[in-house]
Amino acid sequence: MDETTKCVHVPGVSTDGFASLTVPAYRASTVVYDTAEAFRRRGENFFDGYAYGLYGTPTTKMLEAQLAGLDNATRAVLVPSGLAAITLVNLAFLKPGDEVLIPDTAYAPVREVCRELLAPLGIGTRFYDPLVGADIADLFSPATRLVWVESPGSLTMEVQDVPAITAAARSRGIVTAADNTWATSLLFKPLDHGVDIAMQAASKYIVGHSDVLMGVLCARDEAVYRRLKLHAKFLGYGVSPEDCALTIRSLATLPIRLRQSERSAALVMKWLASQPEVASILHPSVPTHPGHRIWQRDFAGGSGVFSVVFKPCPPLGLDAALDALRLFKIGASWGGAHSLVAPVDPRSVRTARPWLHEGALVRFSIGLEEPDDLIADLERAFLVLRACVPMSTTGQAAE
Numbered sequence: 001m002d003e004t005t006k007c008v009h010v011p012g013v014s015t016d017g018f019a020s021l022t023v024p025a026y027r028a029s030t031v032v033y034d035t036a037e038a039f040r041r042r043g044e045n046f047f048d049g050y051a052y053g054l055y056g057t058p059t060t061k062m063l064e065a066q067l068a069g070l071d072n073a074t075r076a077v078l079v080p081s082g083l084a085a086i087t088l089v090n091l092a093f094l095k096p097g098d099e100v101l102i103p104d105t106a107y108a109p110v111r112e113v114c115r116e117l118l119a120p121l122g123i124g125t126r127f128y129d130p131l132v133g134a135d136i137a138d139l140f141s142p143a144t145r146l147v148w149v150e151s152p153g154s155l156t157m158e159v160q161d162v163p164a165i166t167a168a169a170r171s172r173g174i175v176t177a178a179d180n181t182w183a184t185s186l187l188f189k190p191l192d193h194g195v196d197i198a199m200q201a202a203s204k205y206i207v208g209h210s211d212v213l214m215g216v217l218c219a220r221d222e223a224v225y226r227r228l229k230l231h232a233k234f235l236g237y238g239v240s241p242e243d244c245a246l247t248i249r250s251l252a253t254l255p256i257r258l259r260q261s262e263r264s265a266a267l268v269m270k271w272l273a274s275q276p277e278v279a280s281i282l283h284p285s286v287p288t289h290p291g292h293r294i295w296q297r298d299f300a301g302g303s304g305v306f307s308v309v310f311k312p313c314p315p316l317g318l319d320a321a322l323d324a325l326r327l328f329k330i331g332a333s334w335g336g337a338h339s340l341v342a343p344v345d346p347r348s349v350r351t352a353r354p355w356l357h358e359g360a361l362v363r364f365s366i367g368l369e370e371p372d373d374l375i376a377d378l379e380r381a382f383l384v385l386r387a388c389v390p391m392s393t394t395g396q397a398a399e
């Protein structure tokens, strides 16, 4: 054999006697077959088995099986991001003339998808009050084909009555999908509450280290799964086996990361609640939260993401306070080891249920640092806030 050929063909080595606890990243574009006939019939392997690297390798299938199991699903489809997962569901289940119902509190980039991608295809969107519950039935029209839920809602943490909404949709043959990124499969199982498709931005808690983007869709119904998987193929969606191997590694620590972030968040929220500049804390574990009862009924716990409504104060004061933080980083996304803050304004992304609070909103994601250190960091920021703001303990900032 010529050396050129030797450079191309890796000698087979025995894997006998090798056992490891790790999951290898099986990379592939091409998949090869033992016979010409097997190659000709490769299309039969599309849903189960291996046909082409884009459609899955053993690494991607291992992660899919693991995530499906955690969601009490039978099937999972991995896609390149959470947003890709949302768009895939919309394109797979909606056609021209159809309409999708989306909670007003949905992940904000979805609005742009509806306006710029779905509307030109003749697909209508209606945003609904997330607190509508069983009355969602009054919103259904003959064109309604898909209903999304996202609970708690992005930025403002409204808890939805998911079982009531899915029951109403099911009785009309309408498909339901849940963005379950906040809770993860460990704290809420959408399929157990009547949802057809459970979606998560794995980029957040599942990956957990702010270094991989991935989305996942889980289903029990084989026809629903096949529709999603086929449309993922049409769109050319694939995920990197390396990213899957990293995510499998992260999953091992998901339960303890979530528990720690919930515990630390409780301590940070307690401290924040005692600050005179804070008007309210939006997290469903807070007993006065309007969604507390439903959250207790449906969820196994809370994650470390919450929002804080500040009493009205000059915006520059709040910016200076956020800029003074050292441990907390300023950034979108969440669910990683590092604690994050993000100043957000829900007013611009609410059309069905106006956001009436005057004060600023800051979303917190509590990571894995020692909570005392996080509170010390916040103390520094609040000193800056106090220096900027003429004392505003009565709820109105002095002008």
Ligand SMILES: *Cc1c(COP(=O)(O)O)cnc(C)c1O
Pocket: 080, 081, 082, 083, 084, 107, 154, 179, 181, 182, 201, 202, 203, 204, 213, 214, 215, 333
């Ligand atoms: C981040 C996020 C997404 C989008 O996920 P990406 O992987 O960043 O595209 C969707 N929904 C929610 C609730 C999110 O927080």
